[in-house]
Amino acid sequence: MVGIVGYGAKIPRHRIKVEEIAKTWGADAPSYKKGLQLTEKSVPAPDVDTVTLSVEAARYALKRAGISGTEIGAVYVGSESHPYAVKPSGTIVAEAIGAVKDCHCADYEFACKAGSEAMFTCLGLAKSGYVKYSLAIGGDTSQGAPGDALEYSAAAGSAAFIMGAENVVAEVLYTHSYMSDTPDFWRREHEHYPQHGGRFTGEPAYFEHITGATKAILQKSGMKPQDFQFAVFHQPNGKFPMRVGKMLGFTKEQIVTGWLVPVLGNTYSGASPLGLTAILDIAKPGDMIMMCSYGSGAGSDSFVWKVTDRIKEVQNLCPKTRPQLDEHKIYVDYGTYAKFRKKILKNK
Amino acid sequence: MFPSRTWRENPQRYRLEAVKCAKHNKVFFPPRRVSPGSLDGSSLKPYQLPNEGTIYTFTTIEVPPSQFKDSAPYVVGMIELTDGTKITCQVADCDPSTLKIGQKVKIEFRRVQTHGEHGVLSYGYKAVPAIQGVTTV
Structure with a gap:
């Protein structure tokens, strides 16, 4: 049996409401809320990026898998907002969870499906027996241009999955x-x-x-x-x-x-x-x-x-996804959001 | 900052790796190479710090060093971890005016410094309040 051995999610605490963005651009908030069917979005603080969200999600996944980072043989991070243009996110994540140094590692990009690309690869590694446990991550601190329709929805969050052939919680x-x-x-x-x-x-x-x-x-x-x-x-x-x-x-x-x-x-x-x-x-x-x-x-x-039956043993080991969305929220105004997302042009 | 400076400290900054003196039953963080009172480090063993604790004391930085000026005001606190070890770090995702001594915190992986637009990104640990509810800033 091959599948998910452990999983984790990390969502930042800051939020901005559609009304706050619409007010800034003179747009009609009810139209955007109805058209996009969303009321607010998560916002990454300046010290939060794809790597930090992925590390936290991966730590939860390890806890649910009941294994240590040293047992991970491959780390793949899928994102379109890797913090570096040249330098992998995966090495930072692997180092932070202790999955070093005997580990295969790569960053994936395929717009919004880079995360499922990583999952697909890890399932293949588990099925072939080539790697015992591998870590697949999909996460982003998404970009949306000021005033563009995307700005109302582009948000931040990360999900991590450990794939393997033992102690599976969801078989593929x-x-x-x-x-x-x-x-x-x-x-x-x-x-x-x-x-x-x-x-x-x-x-x-x-x-x-x-x-x-x-x-x-x-x-x-x-x-x-x-x-x-x-x-x-x-x-x-x-x-x-x-x-x-x-x-x-x-x-x-x-x-x-x-x-x-x-x-x-x-x-x-x-x-x-x-x-x-x-x-x-x-x-x-x-x-x-x-x-x-x-x-x-x-x-x-x-x-x-x-x-599988094992799901009941792991669900309560870490913070769940919905409570991260519904609790711990800090609402920001557009000025704070623009500062957080570096949308303000400053003197060098 | 030259990248080797932060790279050298990855184990402690990324994974809260400390050392514990088997002879004196004392934890050192950042890790030391030689135990006080000894001539070598043979009594020092790797020790993993817990990632939960409470705020022991804190201060709010209103006038920060230049690399942190966009973050002001921000909180630097001394955190007493669940094993009794005290560490110093920023307390993120909080309103300084509502923070309390004794408040529960969790240690999270965060960006610590960015070294301008072109430099290496330094990651490490920060505390975040383990509270529930909704606030507005």
């Missing part, structure tokens, strides 16, 4: 990847903020790839949407995952547990992985979970997970 039964060259969202070298194709990010991009990957894995597994207790799809806003779920035959009840975006925002590479952690927090043995990521550029990775 099937995977499927689906991709094409679709330029719906990009950021060129040396650009601070990403560009996007507006409505082009919808039908030919997000919906085409998520439906493609999910239909293929349903066919591969011979399963139907009704066979799953939970489903989580990439969540760039509140509307898209609910709509794509409905298109595929999933109900709101199946999606709502991992649907974090209304109060978290879009955590890019962390989006569907964080949704999976929220599901694992409350899942029961035998529950089936459909997961499908989406990364612009573009592609989707889908996974069918089956929760």
